[in-house]
Amino acid sequence: xxxxxxxxxxxxxxxxxxxxxxxxxxxxxxxxxxxxxxxxxxxxxxxxxxxxxxxxxxxxxxxxxxxxxxxxxxxxxxxxxxxxxxxxxxxxxxxxxxxxxxxxxxxxxxxxxxxxxxxxxxxxxxxxxxxxxxxxxxxxxxxxxxxxxxxxxxxxxxxxxxxxxxxxxxxxxxxxxxxxxxxxxxxxxxxxxxxxxxxxxxxxxxxxxxxxxxxxxxxxxxxxxxxxxxxxxxxxxxxxxxxxxxxxxxxxxxxxxxxxxxxxxxxxxxxxxxxxxxxxxxxxxxxxxxxxxxxxxxxxxxxxxxxxxxxxxxxxxxxxxxxxxxxxxxxxxxxxxxxxxxxxxxxxxxxxxxxxxxxxxxxxxxxxxxxxxxxxxxxxxxxxxx
Numbered sequence: 001x002x003x004x005x006x007x008x009x010x011x012x013x014x015x016x017x018x019x020x021x022x023x024x025x026x027x028x029x030x031x032x033x034x035x036x037x038x039x040x041x042x043x044x045x046x047x048x049x050x051x052x053x054x055x056x057x058x059x060x061x062x063x064x065x066x067x068x069x070x071x072x073x074x075x076x077x078x079x080x081x082x083x084x085x086x087x088x089x090x091x092x093x094x095x096x097x098x099x100x101x102x103x104x105x106x107x108x109x110x111x112x113x114x115x116x117x118x119x120x121x122x123x124x125x126x127x128x129x130x131x132x133x134x135x136x137x138x139x140x141x142x143x144x145x146x147x148x149x150x151x152x153x154x155x156x157x158x159x160x161x162x163x164x165x166x167x168x169x170x171x172x173x174x175x176x177x178x179x180x181x182x183x184x185x186x187x188x189x190x191x192x193x194x195x196x197x198x199x200x201x202x203x204x205x206x207x208x209x210x211x212x213x214x215x216x217x218x219x220x221x222x223x224x225x226x227x228x229x230x231x232x233x234x235x236x237x238x239x240x241x242x243x244x245x246x247x248x249x250x251x252x253x254x255x256x257x258x259x260x261x262x263x264x265x266x267x268x269x270x271x272x273x274x275x276x277x278x279x280x281x282x283x284x285x286x287x288x289x290x291x292x293x294x295x296x297x298x299x300x301x302x303x304x305x306x307x308x309x310x311x312x313x314x315x316x317x318x319x320x321x322x323x324x325x326x327x328x329x330x331x332x333x334x335x336x337x338x339x340x341x342x343x344x345x346x347x348x349x350x351x352x353x354x355x356x357x358x359x360x361x362x363x364x365x366x367x368x369x370x371x372x373x374x375x376x377x378x379x380x381x382x383x384x385x386x
Contacts, residue, residue: 002051002075004035006066016040017182018062018072027055029075036072039183043300051075065182133160144169184265191326198243199325202363204371207319208379210338211352214386220258220286220312221279223335226381227308228254228275233377234370238307240328241365248330248365257306257329258286260293261316267293270306314338319356330366333378334358355382 006016016038023035034046035055053075060066133141133148137160141148144165151168153160181189231238231254241248254275257268269289274282292298311323314337323334336356343352357379361371 002053003071004047004050004073004075005071006038006068007047008068015065015067016045017186018060018064018066019044021058021062023055023058023073025055025057029053029055038066040187040300043298043303044296045300047072049075053077063182132158133165137162137165141165146172184262184267188266192324195324195326198327200363201322201325202361202366202368202371203322204359204361204368204375205320205357206375206379207336207354207356208382209343209352210355210382212383212385213353218279218283219338221282222382223310223312223333224256224271224274224282225279226378227256227310227333229381230374230377231275231308234374236366236370237331237361237374239330239365240307241330241362242328243364251307253307255305255307257309258289259309259311259313260290262293264296267298267303268306268309269293269298269302270304272305308332310335314356320358323358323360325360325362327362330362331371331374332360334360 017040019037019039021036023029029035029049029052031050031052032048035049037044037046039045054077055073056076057074059071059073066072132153138148140146140162141151141160146165146169148160148165151160151164154164155161180186235250235252238254239248239250253273255270255272256274257270260267260269269292271282271285271289277285289298289302292302307329309323309326309329309332311321311332311334313321314335317337319336319339321334321336323332325332334357336358338353338355340351340353342349344350345352357375359371359375
């Protein structure tokens with residue numbers, strides 16, 4: 001019997017979500033015929049059939065998460081008998097305690113002051129002290145479907161009380177049901193957790209006076225130009241760091257990853273070699289990537305390989321932030337909302353426009369001096385008339 005396994009989709013992606021099956025068990029398919037679309041952290045991809053044959057079984061339903069290498073579908077030539085279904089498991093008879101718990105808690109269980117504490121192998125030491133409750137309270141939690149691990153105890157010696165369980169149950173009734181993170185949001189959660197665990201984050205904040213600008217300016221393209229200029233002055237921030245090898249690779253060309261917010265989560269498409277391209281060409285490429293991200297049509301190869309990251313959150317709100325550096329890159333710039341403030345100019349009070357800046361960098365390999373030199377080079381270029 002032949003099988004279709006989830007292929008390696010590149011860029012270190014280890015899983016995907018089944019979006020849509022285009023076939024069902026019993027269908028005849030041709031080699032290279034699209035069978036299923038899957039969503040990765042990067043894009044929605046169609047997976048074709050490796051053979052001509054008949055689908056005998058689909059191993060996952062739409063919405064399920066599949067690891068690379070797991071079997072998606074099985075094929076036959078139409079002669080194989082259906083795979084035997086496993087016999088239904090025989091449910092073990094409920095214990096006396098379980099039968100008792102299925103009834104009404106009030107009046108069905110004997111009250112006791114005995115406190116039951118989970119074994120160390122089932123609860124982390126940090127949570128163990130907060131996971132103690134009498135049997136009646138445990139039974140109430142089971143009846144109300146409350147996980148004791150999320151209950152904050154108010155009883156003496158960190159004991160969970162009935163009131164604690166009922167309080168959490170009431171909260172759970174008022175909130176939306178648990179919704180698993182999928183696709184881009186799931187990837188974002190994993191990426192941010194990795195960055196938090198690995199990178200030694202440091203930040204610099206400043207603001208640049210852009211009062212000298214004349215005429216209508218393409219702000220994002222100006223920012224790109226200044227990033228390229230600053231990376232010429234201080235090239236160490238345009239690099240990849242490899243902690244296991246204890247080294248880094250400086251990169252001559254700046255391949256800029258631009259954070260784009262969508263309803264599905266955060267995308268970071270890449271505009272290559274921003275320092276050697278005309279402004280019109282950069283704007284055209286940026287518009288194309290925005291449209292591709294909006295329609296979820298951005299190719300996976302355009303979501304990888306960036307050497308520096310820009311977060312232009314100021315177009316929405318906010319002055320300063322603490323942008324997160326994602327390995328293996330070593331720096332990210334966040335530009336805040338442009339605002340006006342009064343400054344003294346030749347003894348007169350005048351309004352000037354300022355752009356807040358937040359530079360995040362990996363302090364494992366970037367020094368504070370390197371960060372400040374890069375930021376000064378960026379600000380000097382942004383302050384120019386054109």
